[in-house]
Amino acid sequence: MSSFDRNDRPLVDVRHLKQYFNITVGPLRTKALKAVDDVSFSIRSGETLGLVGESGCGKTTVGRSILHLYQPTGGEVEFEGRLIKTKSDINELRKKATMVFQDPYSSLNPRMTVSDIIGEPLDIHKMYANKAERMERILELMDRVGLNSEHASRYAHEFSGGQRQRIGIARALALRPEFIVCDEPVSALDVSIQAQVINMFVELQEQMGLTYLFIAHDILVVRHISDRIAVMYLGKMVELADASVIYDQPLHPYTRSLMSAVPQPDPKVARANKRIVLSGDIPSPLNAPSGCPFRTRCPHAAPCCAEAMPEFKEVESGHFVACHRVNEL
Amino acid sequence: MNKRFTMHIDVDAFLPATDEEKAYMVQMRPSSTFFRDGVKRLLKNKVATVSLIIILIITLSSLIIPAFWPYSYESMLGVRPGKSVDASFNNLSPFEYGETEQARIAAGETVFPHIFGTDSSGRDYFIRVIYGTRISLAVGFFASLIVLIIGMTIGSIAGYCGGKVDLIIMRFVDMIYSLPDMLMVILLATVLKQTLAPVLEGTSLARIGVNIISLFVVFGVLYWVSMSRLIRGQILSLREQEYVLAAKAAGAKGGWIIRKHLLPNCISVVVISTALQIPSAIFTESFLSFVGLGVNAPMPSLGSLASDALNGLSSYPYRMVIPAVVISLIVLSLNLFGDGLRDAFDPKLRT
Ligand SMILES: Nc1ncnc2c1ncn2[C@@H]1O[C@H](COP(=O)(O)OP(=O)(O)OP(=O)(O)O)[C@@H](O)[C@H]1O
Ligand code: SF4
Ligand SMILES: [Mg+2]
Numbered sequence: 001m002s003s004f005d006r007n008d009r010p011l012v013d014v015r016h017l018k019q020y021f022n023i024t025v026g027p028l029r030t031k032a033l034k035a036v037d038d039v040s041f042s043i044r045s046g047e048t049l050g051l052v053g054e055s056g057c058g059k060t061t062v063g064r065s066i067l068h069l070y071q072p073t074g075g076e077v078e079f080e081g082r083l084i085k086t087k088s089d090i091n092e093l094r095k096k097a098t099m100v101f102q103d104p105y106s107s108l109n110p111r112m113t114v115s116d117i118i119g120e121p122l123d124i125h126k127m128y129a130n131k132a133e134r135m136e137r138i139l140e141l142m143d144r145v146g147l148n149s150e151h152a153s154r155y156a157h158e159f160s161g162g163q164r165q166r167i168g169i170a171r172a173l174a175l176r177p178e179f180i181v182c183d184e185p186v187s188a189l190d191v192s193i194q195a196q197v198i199n200m201f202v203e204l205q206e207q208m209g210l211t212y213l214f215i216a217h218d219i220l221v222v223r224h225i226s227d228r229i230a231v232m233y234l235g236k237m238v239e240l241a242d243a244s245v246i247y248d249q250p251l252h253p254y255t256r257s258l259m260s261a262v263p264q265p266d267p268k269v270a271r272a273n274k275r276i277v278l279s280g281d282i283p284s285p286l287n288a289p290s291g292c293p294f295r296t297r298c299p300h301a302a303p304c305c306a307e308a309m310p311e312f313k314e315v316e317s318g319h320f321v322a323c324h325r326v327n328e329l
Numbered sequence: 330m331n332k333r334f335t336m337h338i339d340v341d342a343f344l345p346a347t348d349e350e351k352a353y354m355v356q357m358r359p360s361s362t363f364f365r366d367g368v369k370r371l372l373k374n375k376v377a378t379v380s381l382i383i384i385l386i387i388t389l390s391s392l393i394i395p396a397f398w399p400y401s402y403e404s405m406l407g408v409r410p411g412k413s414v415d416a417s418f419n420n421l422s423p424f425e426y427g428e429t430e431q432a433r434i435a436a437g438e439t440v441f442p443h444i445f446g447t448d449s450s451g452r453d454y455f456i457r458v459i460y461g462t463r464i465s466l467a468v469g470f471f472a473s474l475i476v477l478i479i480g481m482t483i484g485s486i487a488g489y490c491g492g493k494v495d496l497i498i499m500r501f502v503d504m505i506y507s508l509p510d511m512l513m514v515i516l517l518a519t520v521l522k523q524t525l526a527p528v529l530e531g532t533s534l535a536r537i538g539v540n541i542i543s544l545f546v547v548f549g550v551l552y553w554v555s556m557s558r559l560i561r562g563q564i565l566s567l568r569e570q571e572y573v574l575a576a577k578a579a580g581a582k583g584g585w586i587i588r589k590h591l592l593p594n595c596i597s598v599v600v601i602s603t604a605l606q607i608p609s610a611i612f613t614e615s616f617l618s619f620v621g622l623g624v625n626a627p628m629p630s631l632g633s634l635a636s637d638a639l640n641g642l643s644s645y646p647y648r649m650v651i652p653a654v655v656i657s658l659i660v661l662s663l664n665l666f667g668d669g670l671r672d673a674f675d676p677k678l679r680t
Pocket of ligand 1: 054056102
């Protein structure tokens with residue numbers, strides 16, 4: 001968590017974001033896959049918003065749509081109070097917001113050296129006067145993420161997963177961005193290295209005043225780094241609150257089941273908390289259930305849940321939940 | 330019975346590591362690029378290496394020999410200004426001499442032998458074969474280059490844009506693909522020969538010959554399709570790689586992504602299929618020359634040499650055999666070398 005001076009102005013404001021993909025389902029027929037369906041949230045400058053959810057629930061898509069790597073199907077994104085609409089808005093956004101990718105292998109071009117990978121954003125925007133200045137910037141970035149500067153001319157395949165992820169982070173930092181979408185940056189790494197890399201994210205945030213959207217499928221990973229946590233299920237956001245609230249008083253049945261699966265250090269608490277095991281599998285986003293997307297697995301599902309999609313509303317200050325029965329639970 | 334448990338510690342084993350040992354521990358494996366690995370694998374392949382040597386020998390001799398050979402491919406040795414044609418130079422067998430040459434030999438001069446004899450117009454056959462090889466190789470090389478450029482451009486556009494653009498381009502490709510190619514080659518070559526001739530009149534291109542130009546056009550129009558299909562497929566799968574998205578996130582435009590990420594990663598496929606394209610172009614050129622649509626006389630190509638030899642096939646069979654052997658040698662060794670290249674650089678492509 002950053003000690004960076006915060007104000008309450010949102011840096012990123014996402015409203016009713018929708019991202020549908022056209023999927024071919026048979027000859028000449030396509031169907032809309034609603035990877036992200038009507039998601040709204042905002043991220044304050046200097047904070048870290050954790051985004052968790054099962055594999056395939058649309059976390060990566062949210063991150064990419066915010067950055068307009070995909071053209072959103074609907075909704076709007078505001079960055080620093082400016083709506084992202086035209087091509088030039090997107091170009092401006094590219095300099096201030098970027099992404100660290102999930103897969104440290106496919107996110108680095110195997111035919112490029114480390115210095116070319118890290119220097120690519122600089123090359124694209126011609127951010128240097130001469131070769132020497134470029135190299136100086138690259139070495140500074142390598143140093144910042146703890147890479148040995150002697151390895152600048154090596155190819156990415158010669159590095160371990162953790163080192164590769166550092167290369168990816170150095171590339172993300174090259175343009176001195178304000179906002180970084182960290183898409184499961186540690187889930188492909190060994191547990192022993194995960195902590196190192198997460199700590200590096202925290203340090204970089206403190207040094208550079210960064211704002212993060214930190215994606216993970218494991219709630220434990222985001223807990224330490226996040227100020228607030230958002231939970232997604234099947235393309236929808238189901239709960240959003242301060243990290244400690246999500247941790248101690250989750251309201252949505254899905255968040256509760258996620259939290260009950262987290263190992264508890266205190267055996268008394270652990271015994272008191274019954275583990276909520278969800279039955280069934282996550283449905284395909286191609287044919288999501290009517291009404292509440294979680295109703296096929298929800299232990300509290302009632303007939304009303306099948307009828308309408310529950311609204312994502314603020315039940316307490318800063319605590320949003322999408323559940324019809326939130327007041328009864 | 331009950332042995333006491335003892336521990337002997339060798340203190341020497343716990344000495345701190347020397348700087349040298351530390352350096353050894355942190356050393357990464359030697360930086361070996363994809364390219365160097367590929368070359369190593371290629372050189373291990375005996376068939377490919379021998380093929381490469383044969384190709385090099387043929388190419389170099391076709392480039393160098395005409396420079397110092399005492400005879401030229403177009404001069405008819407029996408024709409001398411002011412005198413009647415000396416027919417004794419026509420149709421010489423290998424290592425025979427014309428009448429004036431015999432006289433010079435009798436006078437003690439040394440005369441350079443006609444290794445393969447002469448043709449029916451009294452031209453040194455060896456140099457014609459060498460020169461024909463040069464033409465055939467050049468046609469094969471440039472035709473493949475044309476195929477490469479067109480195929481690469483269209484294939485990468487289709488693969489990169491995807492969607493409707495891809496759909497339209499690929500249906501067009503399918504259309505060209507389904508045409509019977511030899512028929513199209515002959516039709517196009519015939520039509521182009523007539524339409525191009527007045528256009529090229531007087532330009533430097535006319536010297537190369539209308540037929541060769543139309544040959545290139547034919548290649549450009551017909552044979553880029555398989556190259557563009559191949560490249561489209563490659564680009565389509567490379568496009569999904571996260572490093573492409575990373576470049577996009579950093580603000581890269583389409584051209585940058587194609588140039589910096591997509592093409593370098595399919596370069597091995599491109600080189601390999603170009604190498605395999607050359608023999609097929611040479612073969613087509615020889616075929617067209619053979620049916621009379623190839624290079625302009627007196628310029629020889631391996632195909633036109635074989636075609637000319639048809640007339641005297643029963644008396645001078647070697648005039649047919651020699652160019653045929655050279656064509657086979659070139660096509661075979663290029664194919665084998667291309668296969669070796671593919672195995673060395675892109676084992677995935679093996680079918
Ligand atoms: N480019 C695309 N085209 C079609 N469908 C897509 C595309 N990208 C994602 N999807 C689909 O959208 C859904 C959400 O995918 P997404 O990658 O956002 O999930 P995720 O939460 O990041 O999962 P993971 O934890 O596995 O990374 C999935 O069903 C996926 O198949
Ligand atoms: S709306 Fe109904 S089905 Fe959905 S989470 Fe709430 S109780 Fe469960
Ligand atoms: Mg993902």
